[in-house]
Structure formats: C-alpha cells, structure tokens
Amino acid sequence: MTISIGAPHVITPLGHDLATTLEAMREGRCAIAPTPVAPDLGGSLPAAAIPQGPWDGPSRTVDLAARAITRIWDQVDRGARGSGRWRWVLATTKGDIHELEHGDPEAAWLPAFGERVARKAGLDHDPIIISNACISGTLAIKHAADLVALDVCDHVLVVGIDVLSDFVLSGFTALHALSARPCRPFDNDRDGISLGEAAAALIVTRDPNIFTHGPLATYLGGGMGNDANHISGPSRTGEGLYRAVQAAFRSAAIGPGDVDHVNAHGTGSVYNDNMEAIAFGRCGVAQVGLNSYKGYFGHTLGAAGTVETAIALQGLREGVLLASLGATDTSAYPDLRVMHRSEPTQGRTLLKTSSGFGGCNAAIILRT
Amino acid sequence: MSGPHLIGTSALVDGRLLQDEQEVAIAEGPLEEMLRGLYQTLTLDYPKFHKMDAVSKLGLLLTEPLVRMAREHGADITNDMAIAGMGRSGCSTTDQEHWRVRTATGLASPAVFVYTLPNIGLGEITIRHKVFGPSVCLLADRPDAELFWNTMRCFHERDGTAWAICYWSDIFADRYEAKAVLIGPGSGRPLDQRMLRTLFDIPT
Structure with a gap:
C-alpha cells in the first residue's frame, strides 16, 4: 500500500503558513530574538515567538492548533472530509500548560486540551494524543502511517503544537540548557538550545487523490x-x-x-x-x-x-x-x-x- | 511470528500489587509511603527509584512483575519488547509541584522539571530494564481498549516486536489507578480487543 502525506499547514515564528516560513528560511532569517519573560528569569531571553496574528478565544494555544487544522481543509478535496475512516493524532508535550499557570491544573490535562481543540476545529471526535517529549511530532506521523497501513483507518490528520510558557522557560533555565544567543546546532561553539513555538498539521492517507494540489x-x-x-x-x-x-x-x-x-x-x-x-x-x-x-x-x-x-x-x-x-x-x-x-x-x-x-x-x- | 497472546496481568489496588490477580506485595500509608513500601517488599535494589516522581514510581512497580514474567518466558527484553503507557492526567501532580516551586521561590527545580513530561515514567522503565524497543506515551480520558489494541498491533505488525506491555497508570491528588498487561507470542490466551476491554474494566 502507498501511504501519502499532504495538505501541510504550519504556523511558525517565521510565518503564518508554510510558503512564508520556507521563504524566510531560504533568506536565512532567524526568528530567535530577545523575548520578554518574567523578571526573575532575567526579563528577557532569546526565544522564537509566533508573531501577532488573528488568534482569538480564551486560549491562544487552542486557537493556534485549531487554525492549523482548519487551514488544511483548503487543500483537501471537498468530498474527502466527509467520507472514509478518519482519525486524528495530537502531538504535544505540554499542550495548554497556561491553564495550570492560571490555577486550573485539570484544564491542562492533555485529554481536556484535545477536546477543546477538537471542538474549536469542528472535529467530531477526540484525538489520539501522543506525548513522547520532543519526538512527539515525528512519532505521530509514524503512528498515523502505521494505522493507515494496518487498515485501521483511511486518513489521519496529524497536528503538532507547543507554545512558549513560563512553565517551560523556567524549567530549561533551571537546567542551564538555554543558550544566551540564538542556538547553533552542530557548530563547534554551540552552547545550548533556544526555545520556539509552532503549530503544524498535515494529513497521512491511503488516497493520494484527496489532495487538491497532490500529495507532498x-x-x-x-x-x-x-x-x-x-x-x-x-x-x-x-x-x-x-x-x-x-x-x-x-x-x-x-x-x-x-x-x-x-x-x-x-x-x-x-x-x-x-x-x-x-x-x-x-x-x-x-x-x-x-x-x-x-x-x-x-x-x-x-x-x-x-x-x-x-x-x-x-x-x-x-x-x-x-x-x-x-x-x-x-x-x-x-x-x-x-x-x-x-x-x-x-x-x-x-x-x-x-x-x-x-x-x-x-x-x-x-x-x- | 505468532499472533499476540495474553501472557499475564498486573494491577495495584488498595496498596496491593497483584500479578495475575494474586498478591505479590502489599504496603500501606499515603501514596508516597505506600510506593516506597512496595519497593522495599519487592527488594528492587534500584536506588534511582527514590529520585523519581510518584507516577514514574507507580509505572515502574506496576510493570516489574510483568517484566519478570516475560524473562521467565524467555523474552528478549532488550531487543524484542515494546511498551505503551497510557494515562489521563499525565504528570500533572509533578507539573503542579514544578509550578509551586517556581512561584514560591522564583526559581525552578531541575530535579522536578525533568519529570514534567508524561513519557518520563515510560523512559524510567526502559532504563531499568534496558528496553531499546519502541515505546509510546498516550493520553486519554479513560483506558481505551481500541487505542491499546491498535498500538499493540503497530508494535507487533509494523515494528516487529513480539513482546509488549500495555499499561494504564494515573495519579491525581491521592487517587491512583494502575493496571497492565503483558502480551507475547506462544501459549497464552489469544488476545483481542474485547479481552483488553475486560482487563482494563472498560464499560461496553
């Protein structure tokens, strides 16, 4: 069986879609910049934040994930969304951890986050949630492809989301894991990571014909x-x-x-x-x-x-x-x-x- | 490769660690004390245990009898074992502790922060038993037999691992839930989704 991937949509610190993000990367632009943080973390840390956008609702995180999802439907044949067996996989480490920061730990539980994203994105069932630290997004694509290969379903919508938070920034600061400048992977002088945030969605399917622009x-x-x-x-x-x-x-x-x-x-x-x-x-x-x-x-x-x-x-x-x-x-x-x-x-x-x-x-x- | 069979079960109920519904250890007291008591009763001799957060300790204790059982059946734990962990609140108790320290002191504790990922407990199990095979950490409102079944099929039919442990563990406040199954080749009961539903007490 051939398994296809397509209909990608990404929201990154370099742009609100894949074309803008890739263009910025081709130009060699770096989105890692001094970002305001709590005074006890130094007031500013190098990080990459998604630029201001039309994100709305009570949760920016939920809205970002939902917008990544809804934008993929523009790239899918109209009939496909309502036919065949669909699943969706949500990949995240901390979901909407801001809910815990705001005093509601149960709202930060990932199943609760998944339900809110589903509701906001108009999906009629809850996601399979994979939270395997920093491999979550890659593992979610693998899991989606495995489910299609096993004929569990025909199409899987894969969504990855994580956002900047004091919760995570303070933790990596405590680990002394953050670089004081934009990170430099594989460079001899690298000295730590830079945190960023993104939402991304794509479809894994057995049917390459569902994509209006063809599979990726x-x-x-x-x-x-x-x-x-x-x-x-x-x-x-x-x-x-x-x-x-x-x-x-x-x-x-x-x-x-x-x-x-x-x-x-x-x-x-x-x-x-x-x-x-x-x-x-x-x-x-x-x-x-x-x-x-x-x-x-x-x-x-x-x-x-x-x-x-x-x-x-x-x-x-x-x-x-x-x-x-x-x-x-x-x-x-x-x-x-x-x-x-x-x-x-x-x-x-x-x-x-x-x-x-x-x-x-x-x-x-x-x-x- | 033969189809998946149910080899054994484990559970932690009211301070009693059960293997195939038979008590193998018992401990009393509040959650942390009870987990420490079970560790001592099992004579694990694994000092790293004491550094772990509660949900990691729970997962480690829950799966210990099943790993032993797998070894007794001749399983190659290192190369031929996969693990699926599932829970509802993930590491929420540790998340709250991280945030409490962060807000109370202005600093975070690195020793606490590293446990604020739901898959760390799974990682601890792989480290203790040298499991190099695949593992996945799943979150759901309740034990999900279809998700366990499909994940187990992925391990078996896609990744080629003959042995798997699927477990549900959850801690929130002082409440805990912990059940696990060992799946393998050979002579046990052929496994199906309905059996998983029964084993994890999932209403039909």
Missing part, C-alpha cells in the same frame, strides 16, 4: 528506539537513534545510500548534537546533506517533528536543501556533511529524526 510525499517507513540510558542525557553511543534509523530503513526497505537529505533534531546542545553525529556515522548517513531548523525558529518541542517534516519535504519539492542556520564551524565533525549554506538538490528522499527526554528517538523516511 510518500511515506516509506519509520522506526522508534530508546536509549535506555538516562532520562535527560543523550546516549553516548547514539544507540536509541541508531536503532530508530535502522528500524526505519528496514521498514522502508531502503539503505543509507538511498537517503538524499537528513533533517536532524539538532538542538544546539553540546551533548545532543554529539549523540546525533555518532548515530548518523553508525547509520552510514554522515555524508548525506544534513541540517537542523532549530537555528531558524528554535526548538518547538512536541511540534518539532511535524513542522520540520513539512518544511523539509516542501524544501525538497522546491529543489532546495536549506542551510543549517548557525552552523558556521563544524570542524569538530569532519565526517558529517552539515549544510553551511542552502544548495539546490535533485534529491527526493528525506530521513527525518527526532530525539527526546526519556531517551526516546524516532526516525521516518519519506520521498517527494
């Missing part, structure tokens, strides 16, 4: 693996990521030589990027053009896998491998082909990876 890509396979090592420190051998990529290769029935582009997790933390470099070397994809998008709009946590997959695929469709913004000196990784500048490409096959707290790792392979 074909899903070839995916894998997931655990480091089984530490809840907040990456494996020194890249074991979980290595296993995830190997599983994706098996599932896609391809090998490392078939991969044209790697869109890595690349947070800009010293240990994460080291881990990825080791894993990619073990997987045989170190010489494939590799980038991270965190230098453009920060780490969007549970949304990252969904938004980055959509951007990477659209980039391939437009024949461009984007620069890994912030990576100027990568001499510590002589074997890794980090994209120092954007380049044209004829390549079509993407390996997208994500890694997260808890030691989890996910990899998916798609072809435009």
Whole structure:
C-alpha cells in the first residue's frame, strides 16, 4: 500500500503558513530574538515567538492548533472530509500548560486540551494524543502511517503544537540548557538550545487523490528506539537513534545510500548534537546533506517533528536543501556533511529524526 | 511470528500489587509511603527509584512483575519488547509541584522539571530494564481498549516486536489507578480487543 502525506499547514515564528516560513528560511532569517519573560528569569531571553496574528478565544494555544487544522481543509478535496475512516493524532508535550499557570491544573490535562481543540476545529471526535517529549511530532506521523497501513483507518490528520510558557522557560533555565544567543546546532561553539513555538498539521492517507494540489510525499517507513540510558542525557553511543534509523530503513526497505537529505533534531546542545553525529556515522548517513531548523525558529518541542517534516519535504519539492542556520564551524565533525549554506538538490528522499527526554528517538523516511 | 497472546496481568489496588490477580506485595500509608513500601517488599535494589516522581514510581512497580514474567518466558527484553503507557492526567501532580516551586521561590527545580513530561515514567522503565524497543506515551480520558489494541498491533505488525506491555497508570491528588498487561507470542490466551476491554474494566 502507498501511504501519502499532504495538505501541510504550519504556523511558525517565521510565518503564518508554510510558503512564508520556507521563504524566510531560504533568506536565512532567524526568528530567535530577545523575548520578554518574567523578571526573575532575567526579563528577557532569546526565544522564537509566533508573531501577532488573528488568534482569538480564551486560549491562544487552542486557537493556534485549531487554525492549523482548519487551514488544511483548503487543500483537501471537498468530498474527502466527509467520507472514509478518519482519525486524528495530537502531538504535544505540554499542550495548554497556561491553564495550570492560571490555577486550573485539570484544564491542562492533555485529554481536556484535545477536546477543546477538537471542538474549536469542528472535529467530531477526540484525538489520539501522543506525548513522547520532543519526538512527539515525528512519532505521530509514524503512528498515523502505521494505522493507515494496518487498515485501521483511511486518513489521519496529524497536528503538532507547543507554545512558549513560563512553565517551560523556567524549567530549561533551571537546567542551564538555554543558550544566551540564538542556538547553533552542530557548530563547534554551540552552547545550548533556544526555545520556539509552532503549530503544524498535515494529513497521512491511503488516497493520494484527496489532495487538491497532490500529495507532498510518500511515506516509506519509520522506526522508534530508546536509549535506555538516562532520562535527560543523550546516549553516548547514539544507540536509541541508531536503532530508530535502522528500524526505519528496514521498514522502508531502503539503505543509507538511498537517503538524499537528513533533517536532524539538532538542538544546539553540546551533548545532543554529539549523540546525533555518532548515530548518523553508525547509520552510514554522515555524508548525506544534513541540517537542523532549530537555528531558524528554535526548538518547538512536541511540534518539532511535524513542522520540520513539512518544511523539509516542501524544501525538497522546491529543489532546495536549506542551510543549517548557525552552523558556521563544524570542524569538530569532519565526517558529517552539515549544510553551511542552502544548495539546490535533485534529491527526493528525506530521513527525518527526532530525539527526546526519556531517551526516546524516532526516525521516518519519506520521498517527494 | 505468532499472533499476540495474553501472557499475564498486573494491577495495584488498595496498596496491593497483584500479578495475575494474586498478591505479590502489599504496603500501606499515603501514596508516597505506600510506593516506597512496595519497593522495599519487592527488594528492587534500584536506588534511582527514590529520585523519581510518584507516577514514574507507580509505572515502574506496576510493570516489574510483568517484566519478570516475560524473562521467565524467555523474552528478549532488550531487543524484542515494546511498551505503551497510557494515562489521563499525565504528570500533572509533578507539573503542579514544578509550578509551586517556581512561584514560591522564583526559581525552578531541575530535579522536578525533568519529570514534567508524561513519557518520563515510560523512559524510567526502559532504563531499568534496558528496553531499546519502541515505546509510546498516550493520553486519554479513560483506558481505551481500541487505542491499546491498535498500538499493540503497530508494535507487533509494523515494528516487529513480539513482546509488549500495555499499561494504564494515573495519579491525581491521592487517587491512583494502575493496571497492565503483558502480551507475547506462544501459549497464552489469544488476545483481542474485547479481552483488553475486560482487563482494563472498560464499560461496553
């Protein structure tokens, strides 16, 4: 069975849709900028916020997720929405954690958040909610494709969302994980992450004909693996990521030589990027053009896998491998082909990876 | 690869840790004290346990008998085991503690913050037992047999893992719920969605 992906819509710190976001990235723009935070966090931190927009209702987070969903229907054949078996998957780490900050912890529970998003977006059933830290978005695409492959359903709407909050900013500050400047994934001088926010939606389906502009890509396979090592420190051998990529290769029935582009997790933390470099070397994809998008709009946590997959695929469709913004000196990784500048490409096959707290790792392979 | 079979169950009810409905450990007291008592009774000798938040401890204790059972059945825990965890409130109790410390002191505690992700308890189980296979953390209003079933099928038919643990665990205030099943190949009862519904006490 061929599984297709399409109808992407993203809302990022660089734009309110995919075309605007990609254009800004092609221009090398960075959305990570001093952002007001609580005085006891220093009053300002580098972070990437979604620009002011028409977000309304009692919750900006719910509204962002719902708007990402409703905008995909513009890209789907009218008859398809009401026919076939649909599911939807929500990928997030903290959902609408502002509800807890405002004194209502039960409203912050993710099932309650999912219900509010469904209601706002006009969906008639609650989501499958995946909250696997920073791999949530990538794992959600894999899970959606698996459900279609198993004939559980015909189409799956995948939504990734996470927003900036004092809750998360204060936590990463306490971990001393934040860089004082825009993050620099895979650069020798990287010294921490930058946080961002995003909402992204796309459809995984058995029917490529439901898309008014055609499918974005074909899903070839995916894998997931655990480091089984530490809840907040990456494996020194890249074991979980290595296993995830190997599983994706098996599932896609391809090998490392078939991969044209790697869109890595690349947070800009010293240990994460080291881990990825080791894993990619073990997987045989170190010489494939590799980038991270965190230098453009920060780490969007549970949304990252969904938004980055959509951007990477659209980039391939437009024949461009984007620069890994912030990576100027990568001499510590002589074997890794980090994209120092954007380049044209004829390549079509993407390996997208994500890694997260808890030691989890996910990899998916798609072809435009 | 043979189809999935029910190999065993575990549950934590009123301070009693049950394996296949037989009590394997019992402890009393408020939640944290009870969890510590069960740890001691099981003689786990795993000091990391004491650093975990309550919902991670609950998941670890709940799945301990099933991992032992899987080993007794010859399962390759490291390479051939998958885990699906499901809960309602995720790590809400820890979220609240993080926010309480944050607002009370102006600073956050890194030791608390790292547990403010719902999947960390799942990660703790993979670390304790060296499970490199797939795992997924799902959130739902109540135990969802269809979601467990489909996820288990993904593990089995898509990821190729023969063994799986599916568990429901939830803590909010002093209330807790904890049930788990071990699924594997071989000679147990062939598993279906209806059986999962019964095992997790899900109304039809």
